[in-house]
Amino acid sequence: MVQEVAFALSVVDGHAAGLVSTAEALTTRLPRTLGLLDAGKVGGYGAMKVAAATAWLSDVDARAVDAVLEDRIPDRNSDQIRKAANHAAMMADRDGASRRAERNRSGRRLSIRQSDTGVASIEVEDGPVEKVAAAYTRIDREARALRADGETRTLDQLRADVALDLLLGGQGGKSERAEVFLYMDLNTYLGLNDDPAEMAGHGHIPASLAREIAGGSNTVLRRIITDPLSGQVLDLGRDRYRPTAGLDEFVRVRDRECRRPGCHRVAQACDLDHSLPWQHGGHTADTELIDLCRRDHRLKDEPGWNYRLGSDGTLTITTPTGQSYDSSPPPLHEPRGEEPPPF
Template identity: 30%
Template sequence: MIEGLAQAEEAVAACAATAAWPLTEPDLIAALDATHRLEQRLAAVKLALVRELDGRGTAQTQGASSTPVWLRERLRLTVPAARRLVDLAAALDGGAPEIRQALADGAITLEQARVIGDTVATVHAAADAPAAAKAVDVLIGWAGQFDPTLLRRLGTRILDHVAPEVAEAATRAALEAEAQRCARGRHVTLSELPDGRLRLAGSLDIEAASLLRAAIGPLTAPSGPDDTRNPGQRRHDALADLCRLTLRGGQLPEHGGEPAQLVVTTSFDGLTQQLNAGTLDAGLTLTPETVRRLACDATILPAVLGSTGQVLDVGRQRRLITGPLRRALVLRDRGCAFPGCDRPPRWCDAHHIQHWANGGNTSLRNAVLLCAHHHRHIHRGDWVVQLAGDGHPEFIPPAWLDPDQLPRRNQYHRRT
């Protein structure tokens, strides 16, 4: 397989280096069709590899919490995209072989394969195996004419074609399955933009969408005749107001012994002289005006920083890694420090590098932020964590994973 893929890669690279402009229009169309078929064939191979890696538990062996998270790091995918890949690989592995073969033949696309797999599973639950097999043939035939969206819509009435005697009773089951599919696909993604803003994207299930509409609805109305904000800007401001109201309500659970809060770091002189910008614990930067506005309704805590940004003092030490010491960890680590992890500070535990039970003290030099999964992973003893000369944590992998045991760092969190 490795040799075949290498040959295919060479052939594709040669095609990519070839100019398309000399081709006639019929040749361009033929080349497009061939490229599309090849893309689907490669998708079938990719799904088979993902399924085998997931079945072997490779992700957990290499320190990731799940196969989607490992694929995110390995293939530079988003976690939702990686999760859909794993789910489809599992569905096709346990489903009809005709679907896998159609994808391998380039007869259907990856999204069509997902739709057909979902629909056939519904038919199998509502009718019987022969009806499901007939549904596969019908849907693969339809896939040659209809895109995935229309194919899914047609699939809701597939029982009328393959098992009319149970179609009416199964309509309810199909609707319930569709609702469950939507629930599985729910997600919200926060993507950091180069200028420090966040892009919010996602898919809410019906209940969450209703809650969001009810919560921000009263806050999205124009504030008066002079309000020049467009609807999108009003929804943005309403969401920010909703977060402020929630934080002030004091009903959110604590994180690491601290109440839910917004942490802004700036210099004392810059704050008093209205000069400096501020930095959030997630690494984002705020304007001086925003820092001053937030400081009007905030608790100010002192922190002394060294020339390279190490936190030298944040008040008196405590036995537990909470309060000022935890804030120092957040300022330094920005989130889970394990390589490849993007968990934010609020999801992290404070870990003693030298365990407390073994005489380790509670100090910044002996602490590191780790999410729950990587906290358990470190305690199993395969990885070694230490502070480098610049005061930031680095991790030494086990020899079986990296014979050279080169120290690794987390590159997802911004460093100062």
């Protein structure tokens, strides 16, 4: 159901899961919060906070918390609602709250969130609070030391730079080599135009920023051959100081991201999968291979989900309810139509 909602509303899985679980909770065990929502006393986001805070409770305890909150959360902002709901839930089941804390700490993970052009965020989710606090203290201490040595960057900028440098294995203020996949045409690289470039997993970035990234001392340039009419990738040039990974590399460069519509996991972090399963006659060829993140790879094998790759590279996904969604690799450049030969 979550996947069906994600496809239908074009939202990410996590948001779809929140919508589904909130709807279920409001219509079963949080009737008073639903009443406040209907009356305009609580917004949809606030209702999601109540549903999330009580999700681990039994039905009896959830209804008790719902009753307690009826007079506490009307006309409050979402953060106030979250705090009130969490407190009420812990009071309703104190032993369960302790067990939940242990489970939450074991569910720690690292996530990335793409934001506006040229920026993104990385977050350690559900990390042990004492380690998170200690990490922030170290980052802040190194940032302040750099500031005291005459750095002109703001403290916020220094904290961000120090944190990223430490993650990349360096020390505060020193840049380390990182690997990203940047798509830009030759004329943009040479400064003959300012067409936006594209960074895999992020989206389009201004030409000036793309040239700055491409001009790094460790940058590896790779020639990609495209169909001038469609902009689709046809072949990879072999002029590169590292050996090619052949078919695997071609499919990842062509797809750029997970082929499930709405998923932006970079192809280099995805699984290479047969659109038609190998055991059912699939072939290991670029015409049948696609990139899918691990979650969507597993979803593909669930009963009722059908994946079909057309001869033009269009992937059609049919869900168990019969809804169909198409996905095509993005062209490397805008289709140019028929052009006379350059001679």
